[in-house]
């Protein structure tokens with residue numbers, strides 16, 4: 031499996047950023063507005079309008095432009111302001127532009143980088159689809175440990191037939207786990223995004239062959255994992271009620 035995140039941070043599942051959608055996120059303390067144009071282009075910009083500093087994540091998308099909610103300045107996908115409603119006859123100078131960062135989409139994830147990069151992030155899995163994202167009040171390092179080591183099922187009452195999973199790849203907050211139940215191979219990918227305040231966004235994906243029931247099971251397992259993570263800080267070697275021993 032060829033995993034090379036190359037400094038990219040997963041910031042959203044592709045399905046959570048629909049055409050015309052805008053999201054707010056944070057990468058390395060940089061506040062970002064992530065948005066997708068009507069044609070499907072994804073962009074990551076400083077979350078600050080160059081005019082008066084309004085958050086661009088409050089803005090709205092029309093076609094291939096993001097419009098600031100405050101005075102309606104419109105920015106194209108190149109980051110340059112091309113229309114100012116208060117001055118309809120004015121062609122804005124090209125120096126009127128947002129601060130843009132690297133933003134790409136692959137493996138059903140949207141990725142951002144504070145430095146423009148030629149390389150794309152690689153997770154080594156082509157066929158993959160989103161389940162859900164959730165935010166956990168625990169640092170990414172702790173969650174990385176949990177995702178990599180805890181065993182399925184969580185408990186017999188919530189996941190009776192999910193099977194046993196093992197970690198097959200752990201790489202800078204990208205954990206790939208694989209399991210087998212009968213003749214079915216099962217896959218879970220957790221892409222972790224460190225957030226301010228020792229919080230973490232966990233973006234979870236699986237193989238396209240996963241049934242709706244299995245996705246629901248994964249989703250419940252993740253909620254349980256979050257509950258446990260937030261209730262009880264994990265210590266390496268601890269036994270805990272969601273199954274398995276951390277660090278084994």
Ligand code: FES
Pocket residue numbers: 079080081082083084098099100101102103
């Ligand atoms: S602050 Fe954005 S248009 Fe004025």
